[in-house]
Amino acid sequence: MVTLSSVVRPLASQFHRRLVRHAKSHRITPARRCNLAACSSKYVLSQMHPMWQGPLVVPGGDNQSPIDIVVRKSVFDSELKPLVTDYDPDTCQQIWNNGYSFLVEYNDTTDKSTLKGGPLQDTFRLCQFHFHWGESNVWGSEHTVDRRMFPAELHLVHWNSDKYSLFEEAVMEDNGLAVIGVFLKVGKRHEGLQKLVDALPAIRHEGSVVEFTRFDPACLLPTNTDDYWTYHGSLTTPPLTESVSWIIMKQHIEVSHDQLAVFRSLLFTSAKDDVQKSMVNNFRVQQPLCGRTVRSSFIPFLQEVSSVEGDKH
Numbered sequence: 001m002v003t004l005s006s007v008v009r010p011l012a013s014q015f016h017r018r019l020v021r022h023a024k025s026h027r028i029t030p031a032r033r034c035n036l037a038a039c040s041s042k043y044v045l046s047q048m049h050p051m052w053q054g055p056l057v058v059p060g061g062d063n064q065s066p067i068d069i070v071v072r073k074s075v076f077d078s079e080l081k082p083l084v085t086d087y088d089p090d091t092c093q094q095i096w097n098n099g100y101s102f103l104v105e106y107n108d109t110t111d112k113s114t115l116k117g118g119p120l121q122d123t124f125r126l127c128q129f130h131f132h133w134g135e136s137n138v139w140g141s142e143h144t145v146d147r148r149m150f151p152a153e154l155h156l157v158h159w160n161s162d163k164y165s166l167f168e169e170a171v172m173e174d175n176g177l178a179v180i181g182v183f184l185k186v187g188k189r190h191e192g193l194q195k196l197v198d199a200l201p202a203i204r205h206e207g208s209v210v211e212f213t214r215f216d217p218a219c220l221l222p223t224n225t226d227d228y229w230t231y232h233g234s235l236t237t238p239p240l241t242e243s244v245s246w247i248i249m250k251q252h253i254e255v256s257h258d259q260l261a262v263f264r265s266l267l268f269t270s271a272k273d274d275v276q277k278s279m280v281n282n283f284r285v286q287q288p289l290c291g292r293t294v295r296s297s298f299i300p301f302l303q304e305v306s307s308v309e310g311d312k313h
């Protein structure tokens with residue numbers, strides 16, 4: 001018997017592979033319309049990437065991402081453990097402009113670069129990291145904290161290598177992915193990030209790939225990785241599957257305005273396109289919480305917005 005999932009899953013897997021590995025077309029749209037509050041504060045969405053325009057093609061659910069994290073509604077969970085990251089810089093392979101962001105891709109054929117602990121029961125393997133950012137420093141992050149937007153957000157994407165044998169399999173399954181989110185704020189130049197920033201001019205156009213090796217993504221984590229929020233959500237790009245354990249760091253990292261300016265010098269467009277479009281505002285609009293609980297690894301009543309803003313490292 002042909003079940004719906006037996007048809008949808010292979011199709012969606014191909015869909016995601018095309019986007020993540022070999023994006024050529026971006027006529028892809030989100031499952032849900034944004035809520036009005038998010039839209040009004042992000043009026044720039046009307047000029048956003050074609051991926052988020054046109055008729056709906058992806059079925060939605062009640063566990064979509066990104067969301068606004070309401071600090072006073074998050075629930076402290078004393079069972080949440082510290083994160084354990086073990087990254088081997090030698091697994092870093094290349095950087096790729098996929099027409100929506102740039103991906104720093106890692107060799108994920110073995111468990112050499114892994115994430116464990118936190119809310120996770122299994123071992124998750126790093127496959128890539130990327131960022132989302134705005135055209136100015138006022139917005140750009142996908143998640144927000146008490147409606148506060150950050151200029152950019154880092155996503156370190158891992159898949160469950162205890163349960164699945166390939167990323168393409170894990171992406172469709174419950175408990176398949178674990179993504180660490182880190183907010184970027186404008187301040188001091190980030191020395192660890194600079195090696196990556198220096199490589200970006202070589203992948204200015206969509207579809208460009210260059211070798212990029214020996215980069216330790218741990219340098220992009222905040223000094224305190226014990227304090228985080230976690231919730232069950234989705235990919236924020238198609239296929240938007242609800243397979244993600246999100247781990248959002250409470251502490252941000254700082255990067256300089258000039259470093260973010262290099263992100264903004266990238267292009268959504270290929271060298272063959274007549275009109276070139278700057279790669280900015282590559283975030284998805286916020287999604288309704290739909291009754292989900294956001295858990296925190298730290299006691300939230302002392303962690304109001306002023307404390308989040310006051311983090312230094």
Ligand SMILES: [Zn+2]
Pocket residue numbers: 130131132155236
């Ligand atoms: Zn992302």
